[in-house]
Amino acid sequence: MISIVILGTGNVAKHLFDAFTAQIGTEIIQVYGRSPNALSYFKNHLNTTSDLSNIKEADIYLIAISDDAISAVSKFLAAKKGLIVHTSGSIPMNILPHKHRRGVLYPLQTFTADRKVDFKEIPICIEAENKEDYELLNEVGSTISDKVIQLDSDQRKALHLAAVFANNFTNHMYHIAQEICVQNDTPFELLFPLIKETAAKIQDLTPFIAQTGPACRSDSGTLEKHLTQLKNKKHKKIYTLLSESILKTYGKKL
């Protein structure tokens, strides 16, 4: 049985806690949270603490807190024998204490409170400094996911940046689409099957081949009409820049 202490009380911490407690092979023995209130989610299940000097001995310390705080919190664990692991996409492993066993376990997904996700499908990107720690992280990751993969800090950083485009910016596109629908008294829900198919399509075709629309076929008439339709200046700028980028991608000009 691999013992784990989770440090953090946010969405990633909660989702990891739920995933690990639903499995055998690992045991969460403690959760640390700066604020006692934030610990209420975990209190009924196990030992919690708000005191960093009270952290128990464990095989793995899983730091799931905001990027800015990882370095400071990890220093409190420097005297422990267990493996110190953070869960951030954009932070390199070497921010953790030198001369200590350290690693990364980064679940690549967007976590929202009160929304269940299927952890089995979520890629868990792991990094460590030696074979034994890789094996430990692989064993731990495999209890909750079918896709555990080794990535170094540079690859993980690239993946995190790519995820901003594939998730954050994509979601903002949905937001603008909804604004346009609301302003024109048209149900946004009509776009759901299109949004679903757009996401599904690129699992079979590359996004390069899957691209459609007026910019891709350099249909200047429709591009002009759309710009006239858009009332919001920021939306106009986004429409223009992204259309230019698509035109350039396909080696086309207006």
Add this chain to the structure above:
Amino acid sequence: MISIVILGTGNVAKHLFDAFTAQIGTEIIQVYGRSPNALSYFKNHLNTTSDLSNIKEADIYLIAISDDAISAVSKFLAAKKGLIVHTSGSIPMNILPHKHRRGVLYPLQTFTADRKVDFKEIPICIEAENKEDYELLNEVGSTISDKVIQLDSDQRKALHLAAVFANNFTNHMYHIAQEICVQNDTPFELLFPLIKETAAKIQDLTPFIAQTGPACRSDSGTLEKHLTQLKNKKHKKIYTLLSESILKTYGKKL
């Protein structure tokens, strides 16, 4: 049995042809295509023609050709008794011949050759000038889809513009994400579960609530690091503009 002539041989025409021929209640009696070669897909099934003066009498003429050509082709049908219908999102109904029965049947989806879609889920947006023609289009649309909805030309135009953001621009975000992965020797496929969840999430939460990421929480450190990571100038511009737009949406500043 409602008889239909399809004018057009592209992806929309083919997908509509496949959907209607799989149903009872409608019969495709002819397909028109400018180029005889493009008609080969339909030839084994029914009468085809490349001559606009040879179009048969039918209850409905379904024009599924490029936007620019709709007006010209529809003029050849002005003497017919049947309902003339185009299938375009961005073109108003009144581009079709005046003093003729006319309407629109717009299936809101992205159609790719050789890729099956479940038509039952695709919203079919219909428009007509009188109750009888609305009923006819509703009957025809309902044979292939569970979601037939009345939208006027302005609403349809707005929906088409919103679809550019939700589909074309979203797909371009996937493309950039893939470029970043490829440049950094990281498998793009790792993003598939994230992309799927991003699309699924907004069916339960609004995109406004679903938004996550550095811009949304005005995390200037990560935003700066990402801009340093991006080598492509166009990607930098897109990252900056979309992050600004997200910051503004959440009333935040750096």
